[in-house]
Amino acid sequence: xxxxxxxxxxxxLGLIAWLAARARAWSFKRSNPGTRxxxxxxxxxxxxxxxxxxxxxxxxVLWSVVQPMLVEQSVLANPAAADLxxxxxxxxxxxxxxxAVATGAAPAVFNPDAQRLVAPxxxxxxxxxxxxxxxxxxxxxxxxxWAFLRLRPDxxxxxxxxxxxxxxxxxxxxVAILTTLxxxxxxxxxxxxxxxxxxxxxxxxxxxxxxDPMSPAESADPSRYGAIPLFWGTIYxxxxxxxxxxxxxxxxxxxxxxxxxxxRWRRVxxxxxxxxxxxxxxxxxxxxxxxxxxxxxxxxxxIGIDNASxxxxxxxxxxxGVMIIPFVSSMADDSIAAVPxxxxxxxxxxxxxxxxxxRRVLLPAALPGIVAGVMLAISRAIGETMxxxxxxxxxxxxxxxxxxxxxxxxxxxxxxxxxxxxxxxxATLSAFALGLVLFLVTLALNFIALRVVKRFxxxxx
Amino acid sequence: xxxxxxxxxxxKMRARDVSVYYGTKKAIDAVSIDIPTEYVxxxxxxxxxxxxTFLRTLNRMNDTIASARVEGRIELDGEDxxxxxxxxxxxxxxxxxxxxxxxxxxxxxxxxxxxxxxIHGFAEGKAxxxxxxxxxxxxxxxxxxxxxRLEDSGTALSGGxxxxxxxxxxxxxxxxxxxxxEPCSALDPIATAKIEELIxxxxxxxxxxxxxHSMQQAARVSQRTAFFHLGHxxxxxxxxxxxxxxRETRTQDYITGRYG
Numbered sequence: 169x170x171x172x173x174x175x176x177x178x179x180x181l182g183l184i185a186w187l188a189a190r191a192r193a194w195s196f197k198r199s200n201p202g203t204r205x206x207x208x209x210x211x212x213x214x215x216x217x218x219x220x221x222x223x224x225x226x227x228x229v230l231w232s233v234v235q236p237m238l239v240e241q242s243v244l245a246n247p248a249a250a251d252l253x254x255x256x257x258x259x260x261x262x263x264x265x266x267x268a269v270a271t272g273a274a275p276a277v278f279n280p281d282a283q284r285l286v287a288p289x290x291x292x293x294x295x296x297x298x299x300x301x302x303x304x305x306x307x308x309x310x311x312x313x314w315a316f317l318r319l320r321p322d323x324x325x326x327x328x329x330x331x332x333x334x335x336x337x338x339x340x341x342x343v344a345i346l347t348t349l350x351x352x353x354x355x356x357x358x359x360x361x362x363x364x365x366x367x368x369x370x371x372x373x374x375x376x377x378x379x380d381p382m383s384p385a386e387s388a389d390p391s392r393y394g395a396i397p398l399f400w401g402t403i404y405x406x407x408x409x410x411x412x413x414x415x416x417x418x419x420x421x422x423x424x425x426x427x428x429x430x431x432r433w434r435r436v437x438x439x440x441x442x443x444x445x446x447x448x449x450x451x452x453x454x455x456x457x458x459x460x461x462x463x464x465x466x467x468x469x470x471i472g473i474d475n476a477s478x479x480x481x482x483x484x485x486x487x488x489g490v491m492i493i494p495f496v497s498s499m500a501d502d503s504i505a506a507v508p509x510x511x512x513x514x515x516x517x518x519x520x521x522x523x524x525x526x527r528r529v530l531l532p533a534a535l536p537g538i539v540a541g542v543m544l545a546i547s548r549a550i551g552e553t554m555x556x557x558x559x560x561x562x563x564x565x566x567x568x569x570x571x572x573x574x575x576x577x578x579x580x581x582x583x584x585x586x587x588x589x590x591x592x593x594x595a596t597l598s599a600f601a602l603g604l605v606l607f608l609v610t611l612a613l614n615f616i617a618l619r620v621v622k623r624f625x626x627x628x629x
Numbered sequence: 630x631x632x633x634x635x636x637x638x639x640x641k642m643r644a645r646d647v648s649v650y651y652g653t654k655k656a657i658d659a660v661s662i663d664i665p666t667e668y669v670x671x672x673x674x675x676x677x678x679x680x681x682t683f684l685r686t687l688n689r690m691n692d693t694i695a696s697a698r699v700e701g702r703i704e705l706d707g708e709d710x711x712x713x714x715x716x717x718x719x720x721x722x723x724x725x726x727x728x729x730x731x732x733x734x735x736x737x738x739x740x741x742x743x744x745x746x747x748i749h750g751f752a753e754g755k756a757x758x759x760x761x762x763x764x765x766x767x768x769x770x771x772x773x774x775x776x777x778r779l780e781d782s783g784t785a786l787s788g789g790x791x792x793x794x795x796x797x798x799x800x801x802x803x804x805x806x807x808x809x810x811e812p813c814s815a816l817d818p819i820a821t822a823k824i825e826e827l828i829x830x831x832x833x834x835x836x837x838x839x840x841x842h843s844m845q846q847a848a849r850v851s852q853r854t855a856f857f858h859l860g861h862x863x864x865x866x867x868x869x870x871x872x873x874x875x876r877e878t879r880t881q882d883y884i885t886g887r888y889g
Contacts, residue, residue, distance in 0.1 A: 431695075510732035514795070517690055518745045518802060519722035528744070533735050 174228045174304065182221040185312045189216035189319060196321040207326035215325040218332050219315035224308040231300045239292045246288040355607060358600035365594040366393045371601060377564035377580070379598055381589030388594040395602065397564040401574040402606075405485040405560060406549035409570060413489025414545060418496025419538065423526055425497070426504045438501075445494040449554040456487035456559035468571050479561035482570035488555050495545040496538075503537020504530055536620045543617035547610040553578040577602045639707075641666045641806055641836040642687060642724075647701035649682055649691065656682045659701070660862045662855060664806070666836040669828060671851035671868065673844060675883065678857040680840045684808050687838065688724035689717050705806070722749055724806040725799035730815050731791035733783030733798070738775050741783040741794055742766060745802035761801055769797035770827050789820025796827065800835075807831070809839040813846065825850050844884055848872055856880045 193209035205212075240263065243249055252259050266285035268274035270293055277283050319325070363371070365388055374394015383389070421441060425434050461483035468476035507530050515525040531538070561573025562583065584599035591597070640663035649657035657679045664670050664687075672680040682691070689710060691697040703710050710720050722745070733741050742762045745751070752758035762779070766772040771793045775786070783794050792812055799807055809828070813821040828837060828850045841847050847854050848868060855865040856879075864871060864880045875881045 508732070510728060510730055511734060513690065513693065514728065514732040514734065514798075515744070516693060517688065517721055517726035517728075518748070518798065519718045519720075520744075520748050521718055524748050528748070529734050 171228070171232070175225070177304075178221045178224045178228070178308065181224070181308050181312070182217040185220040185316070186210075186213035186217040189213045189316060192316065192319050193325075196319075200321070203321050206322045206324045207329075211325040211329050212319050212323070214329045215332075216312055216315040216319070218329070220308045220312040222332075223311040224304050227304050227307050228300075231304070235296050235300055239289070239296050242292040242295075243285060243288050246285075246292075248284045248288050252285075352607065355600055355604045358597055359604045361592075362594055362597035362601045365597070366390050371395055371598075375566055377575075379584065379595035381584070381587045381593055381595040383595075393594065393598060395577075395598075395605070397566040398575060398577045398580055398602065399605075400566055401481065401556075401560070401564070402550050402576040402578070404568070404570075405481050405556060405574060405576060406488060406552065407546050409482060409485025410489035410492055410549045411542065411546065413486055414492040414496050414549075415542060417489075418493045418541075418545075419500050421493070422497040422500035422504060423531075426501055427522060427526055427530070441497060442494050444491065445498075447491070449491065449552060450558075452487050452491050453554040453558035456483050456555050460487055461559050464571070473571060476571045477561070477573050479559060479573040480571050481560055481574040484556050484560035484574075485570070487559065488549050488552055491552070491555070492545045492549055495548060496541050499541025499544065500534065500538045503534040503541070506537065507533045536623060540617040540621040543613045543620070547613040547617075550576075551578060551606060551610055553582060557582060577606050581606075640664055641706065643704040643707075644683075644687075645702045645704075647683070647686060647699065647703060649679070649686060650698045650700075651694070652696045656860055657686070658860045660857075662862060662865055664836055664838055665853070666805075667833055668852035669832050669837045669839060669850055670853040670855065671847035672838065672840045672855050672857055673842075673847045673883075674857035674863075676842075679860040680855075680857040681810050683857070683862075684810055684838060684840050687806070687808055688721050688726055690721075690726065692717060722802050723804055724808060725802060725804035727792070727795050727799055727807065727809045727812045729811040731788055731795050733786070733791050733794050735782065735784050737780045738766075738783050738786070738794060739779040742797050742801050745798060749802055751802065765797040765801040766794075768800050768831070769793045770823065770830070771797055787820070789816050789823055792816060792820070792824060793827065796824075796831075800831075804835060806836040806838065809837065811840050811842060814842060821846070844872070856883060858883070 190209045190213035193205060193207075193212035196203065197205060197209070243263070243266075244252075252262060262279055262282040262285065265274070265277050265279055265282040266289045269277055269282075269286045270289035277286065367390060370390040371393050372395065374391060375396045376391060376394045377397045378392045380389075380392065421437075425438055425441075429437060457479075461478055461480055464480055464483050464486075465476045465478045511529050511533060512525055515529045516522070520528070556576045556579045560575060560579065562575050562579065563573045564575050564580075565572050567574070581599045581602050584596055584602075587596065589596040642664040644660060644662050644664075646659045646661055647657060648655060648659055660683055672684060674680045685691045686699050686703060687710075691699060699711060705720070705723065709715070734744065736744070739762055742765050743752075743758055746758060746761050752761050763772060763776075766775065771790060774790060775781075775794075783791065786794060792815075796807075796812075813824050816824065825846065828839065831837060832852075839847075839850060851868045853865070854868040854871040856863045856871065856875075856877075858879055864875060864877045866876075871880060872884055875884065
């Protein structure tokens, strides 16, 4: 019983229910022409259709979890399963093989012993499929009949439908929230395992990073798990170098666009600037790695710095800064535009120039919005991966020299997870601890930014 | 139509055949008027009659509207303010403005008043600036209410106080003319009465032009009234004469409430 079939069946039944219930509502009207229905006939239709489709789908979701367990139990109860090996892993493998053949996912069994289980499996599958289908139909009909019998001329189907729609919308929004929560929980879970092997103090305050995925988990050297160089690299590239580029350029372009630009120019320039935000970061990445980084190295060598490497924090930071410009400028643009024009007029009427008005009135008034934009930009920059993977290098250097290779939290997460290490090795697990720190930092930045924006909005309501 | 200038003294501002266009639409048609220092001049008329537009030509605030174009001649002390050599920044320092909705900057009360003197370099040193701020707030009748909380935000004041703060802010740059664009339309009657009292106190020191919707207000605060209708200045004269024996039937119709 495939899910697609069940959904189509549910929708088909729902349509029939909808038509039937609507016809019933019309019949109330026809049989007694003077009455006014409490809800339009189509609401009666929706009400019954919901009662057919929703319980059925809920059952289908539940059944998809329960059915495999029931099938397995019934197979194990079969005499053919009596001489299955006792070792759990072996037994699981054989069951999985038989299941794959029975459902048609595999052409034949690899282990001849599993062949005996295929027939019972097939039989159990078709039996429980049938049971599931019948149960789903019974539930659909029961729901539909109950709802149908409640229809009366004065039945308030409209409010019931309204409430159901609200519940569905709530469910939809919960999905996103629950996913975030799930991500967080899984990060915490894996991080706890990591911190069981490496103490948080070593991780958060150690200054040497060089996990060895190949060394046995029991003898992990805590002194190789100091994440300070990664945090420093992340902050140096994402929050310092990138912001030195992005804040002035973003702010100045926002001021130009809102205060000076001719409307025709603005119509061209603003979308052009926003295109920057649409460039895939991997494209920025190779621009940084193939164009900017060599140029910086050559420039450094030209002015006499001969140990400049071809991968540098400066290259990654500069390109990241360019990538972030549209974030800063569009937030700044919005918040400058949100300052009431009465402020601007007031200042101009005092005899201030446009420039004085911007510096002394508009920018201070728009500051909270600008700060929020910068914070969002920082959280975006420190979470950015592709550019640093391609241009910043992999060496965990703790240095302030922007010409040296540096590495970031995101880069190391990629490196640790795509390596050869197994999932009980602290080197691999360190990716989760790093992810958790990054998640918490960006969460805090976004939270503060949203609070600031909110307060700012209130100031002009 | 040139209406006869009533004042004997040399007028502070003089407008001759001033027309304003927004794009191709004519908003003001050939208005001529003299604005004296010793009287308060009121512009009245129904909504959309062009009185605010005309007010804004007097300190070139229309410049901020890209499509606006001004024809004719407007003089401040005999000098054409639309001439290419005119420094708009200097002009606006001499012709201050108070807006319909109080628009204090989101800064402290002190900084609001100090804004103009600071950008124009009027005050030398902190003590001097303090003196300017105090004098301006006193003249605007706000000093006693705010002297203990000059560091509070200007936006935290009540509407009437905010408007007096805006007047103080305008006074602080020692303008020669103050333009008021319906300064009381967002205020309650008590705050309105205070502003009107203040306008009366400021009369004679500055040439004051006030645009108002309220004929009672025009009657209370002004000595000269100009009636605008559909972009024309219909009639200009002594306030008492305009309200008792208007020469034009349109003025008569408006002040008796037949339209507007």
